Amino acid sequence: MCVSVLKRIALSLMLAGAIGAAIILYVTRPQGLPDDALDGLVADAARGEVVFWAGGCAACHAAADATGEQKLVLGGGQRFPSPFGTFVAPNISNDPDAGIGRWSAMDLANAMTRGVSPEGAHYYPVFPFGSYARSTLQDIVDLRAFLATVPADSKPSAPHEVGFPFNIRLGLGLWKMLYLDSDWVLTGNLTPEESRGRYLVEALAHCGECHTPRDAFGGLRRNRWLAGGPTPDGKGNFPNITPGKLDWSEADVAEYLNSGFTPEYDSAGGHMALVVENTARLPAEDRMAIAAYLKRVPPIE
Template identity: 60%
Template sequence: MRRALPALVIVFAAGLALFWWITAPGTVPPDKFAGLTGDRTRGEQVFWAAGCASCHAAENASGDDKLKLGGGQRFPSDFGTFRAPNISPDPRVGIGGWSVIELANAMMRGVSPEGAHYYPAFPYTSYANAAPQDVVDLKTFLDTLPPVATPSEAHELSFPFTIRRLLGGWKFLFANKGWVMEGDLTPELMRGRYLVEALGHCGECHTPRNALGGARRDAWLGGAPNPGGQGTIPNITPARLTWSAQDIAYYLETGFTPEFDTAGGHMAPVIENLAKLPAEDRAAIAAYLKAVPPVE
């Protein structure tokens, strides 16, 4: 046993070093953002496409109150309840003091300015494909919004989900996987892919997940249980969503379905956001949804 002890120590130390390396927070290359300047108007379009107000404004906020991003909404899941943080430009409890790179690390890598992992309730696995210019434009727009002095509330999680370092292993398995739809795409399909897979993060809700909470890309947009425990989130691939592209685009603008029903639940604020985008963007989303592989 005494002879085996040094070897066991070496194996343990090597395993610990490998774990520490795999779970280390990764950051974006700063040179990706060098020389970029932000535009408020473009940033507002990114803001609505990314659905920032849907999570970070107060629940049921409307009108100008949707631009007060003090957080606080609760999002239940199998792992606990997550609370949306304050992302207003308040310099003390919001993100007013963040740099563009710090926002990019949060959005695209799920890493805080302090170097801690964020929980993937924040859809950074989708935002990872965001264009650097869009992040810069979004920061410019966010900086013009009203500061909210409400401190962020803590998530309601139990052990071991309180150990953020473990999220590095989750990211190693499930994050930064690139685009789902590959191939020689038209400009319209590329725009639709960008809006659906990146900024719009549609797959975060409409794609089923495995036991560890990773998106099942083999069933992309194939529908999923509602994390809140009531009902399901629908399959929006051509296997179930049989509307025409024109019907889909109209629904994304108005919330009215071809069956004379209206969008409700969490989809209602999504429609409000998408209605603020150019018609070409909604048409691109519709074209993507007609082209994505069907999931039975």
């Protein structure tokens, strides 16, 4: 085969590869909500406070040892080790420069449901937009109104400590194609209480992000929903909270989410203690709704 033919073949392969890469980059580009997605929605900061506590914002974005009103100082800084690197919670306080004080409701909605920053970049899924994608836009608008009332903190966000190739965010578009799914995990005929519990567990409270095992690419294994798995730092395990393991009554579950005490008089520890501080602020009927939902989840031994 002559040299000119080989050159043409090589150039054709290079061109095909370039076209293929361009197509992939276009398909997986960060994409926000339609411009009119929030039209007609009126913000209510009081309702937004319930969304704030249900969503666990303070558990990650306040200081780990914060108490009382310090829970509303959302300067970030908590570190979350994982197989992909160490992620650091950013400042989401009301500071206009270091925090999200300049964000619009649409900015927050794009971040929470599409994993897209105001600058048009992919967020890492350590920010649980995979669960928040099931949230109603009304709740997000209300949450934005509440976040406008929290204190400003001028501390800059620390960068994530993520090495190659995970520091290349373009690849996150492919991750989203595989795993970003706003469909409910638990389907079927649910009571209004169970439906509310599903919304809290699968969307706002993002319980599955910890209690569901992940595959090699960090995607949730939905066929083992809430069955527990190793912690991202590899030093422990999240418990199985399906009926196959968790045999507490609905009242027991609701009490644990209120006080942190188990039926055996043990108490919540670690990051779960921070979660309980959030769920304790929810209306009692929401804690009972979570308990009712957990009883409907398919049991996994």
